[in-house]
Amino acid sequence: MARQVAQRDDLLPVLAETFREHGYEGASLSLIATATGLGKGSLYHFFPGGKAEMVEAVLAEIEAWFEARVFAPLRQDDDPAAAIAQMFGTVTDYFRSGRRVCLVGALSLSDARDRFGQALRRYFALWVEALTEALTRVGHPPEGATALSEDIVGGIQGAVVLARALDRPETFERILVCLRERARAA
Amino acid sequence: MARQVAQRDDLLPVLAETFREHGYEGASLSLIATATGLGKGSLYHFFPGGKAEMVEAVLAEIEAWFEARVFAPLRQDDDPAAAIAQMFGTVTDYFRSGRRVCLVGALSLSDARDRFGQALRRYFALWVEALTEALTRVGHPPEGATALSEDIVGGIQGAVVLARALDRPETFERILVCLRERARAA
DNA sequence: CAAATCCTGTACCGATTGGTACATTGTTGA
DNA sequence: TCAACAATGTACCAATCGGTACAGGATTTG
Structure with missing residues (x-):
């Protein structure tokens, strides 16, 4: 019985990609088993809560990833303008110019929203708040910074939808x- | 055996709502049967192709609905500015300020995108083209009209995602x- | 070396999946 | 009146669903 060296955390990227491609309902356990190369035994060993716990873990990892690479720099980088520029670059790579779905956004549109509502809300709330902070520091008037931040975060999500539907990464x-x-500052 | 007076077309709104709420995978036949009040016999009588044919029919009806109420006015209404204003009003009502999901957008983020790709592409392409036409007629320079149109159509989709995730219709x-x-014209 | 623990595969569970078959009914046109 | 047809409910199918149980290898700890 060849033991896999896999740690639980090593599974998360594979799980994330599986949920991105097939959604919560669409990602069956057998599909997940194939994608990870693990049997149900191992999967339930790592995630006793089944699919729901897998999604929770994936969402937590995504939030941590964005926190480190995007949110934190937006909040406290010495150069907020650079942090904003970096955000757009990071996001373009991360979503593969719209070829890759935003799992958080996709779950928000599905009925899984009710089950994972808190994690979904947190992700977008953190993003909007961090970006608002950076926009303010870069010179935008505080009254309009939140609105602009929402426009941008929402705009990115919409760009994923539109680019995927039209099959045009250039649009993204x-x-x-x-x-x-x-x-950019006004 | 009390015969229902229901015509096939009368089912489409119910089917649309079911797919909106549960997605393609999540909307099981038993769920659909409950929602419509029809047995599988009737469902397969009206839609021999099963779920796939139901979605096709729903997407066609959605496109026709938008064509009549949104796209056509944008293209050829005597008052393009009024048509644009009407579009925003119609869309706000239609998506219930983000409480209701855009089925086309949601399917675009799911793996059903591959199966219904053409219909999804058509919907957004028609929307972008019609809005581009109106923006041009209202005075926007032709070079930038398509880009602005994509920004707006994408922005609406993103607003649905964000408002649903944050649970804040005001944001939408x-x-x-x-x-x-x-x-508005520059 | 032995015991405890971790990991894994397999078999199995009841429930549900999408889909088919068909007999039966209400309605309609000749 | 009566055949043709549209619509319906029920039973059924194999396949798959998420999840459980568990035996037994692999690995670590003592």
Whole structure:
């Protein structure tokens, strides 16, 4: 019985990709087993709560990833303008110019929203707040910074939807360039 | 055996709502049967192709609905500015300020995208083209009209995602107001 | 070396899945 | 009146669902 060296955390990226591609309902256990190369035994060993616990873990990891790479720099980087620019670059890579779905956004549109509502809300709330902070520090008037931040975060999500539907990654990149423009100080 | 007076077309709104709430995978036949009040016999009588045919029919009806109420006015209404304003109003009602999901957008983020790709692409392509037409007629420079149109259509989709995730319908409405501003002639 | 623990595969569970078959009914046109 | 047809409910199918049980290898700890 060849023991896999796999740690629980090593599974998360594979799980994330599986949920991204097939959604919560669509990602069956047998599909997950195939994708991870693990049997149900191992999966339930790592995630006694089944699919729900897998999604929770994936969402937590995504939030941590964005916290480290995007949110924290936006909040406290010495150069907020650079942090904003970095955000657009990171996001473009992360979503593969709209070829890759935002799991948090996709779950928000599904009926899984009710089950994971808190994690979904947190992710977007943190993003909007961090970006608001950076926009303010870069010179945007505090009254309009939150609105602009919501426009941008929402705009990114919409760009994923539109680019995927139209099958045009260029559209994703073009929209992000436009949003980046609006983020620059007035 | 009390015969229902229901015509096939009368089922479409119920089917649409069921797919919106549960997604393609999540909307099981028994769920659909409950929602419509029909047995499998009737469902397969009206839709021999099963769920796939139901979704096709729903998407066709959605496209026709938008064509009549949104796309056509944008393209050829005598008052393009009024058509644009009407679009924002119609869309706000239709998506219930973000409480209701855009089925086309949601399917675009799921793996059902591959199966219904053409219909999804058509919907957004028609929308973007019609809005581009209206924006041009209202005075926007042709070079930038397509980009602005994509920004707006994508922005609406993103507003649905964000408002649902944050559970804040006001955010949806605020973003739409902002998009409406940008649609006004420069 | 032995015992405790971790990990894994397999078999199995009841429930539900999408889909088919068909007999039966209400309605309609000749 | 009566055949043709549209619509319906029920029973059924194999396949798959999420989840459990567990035996037994692999590994670590003593």
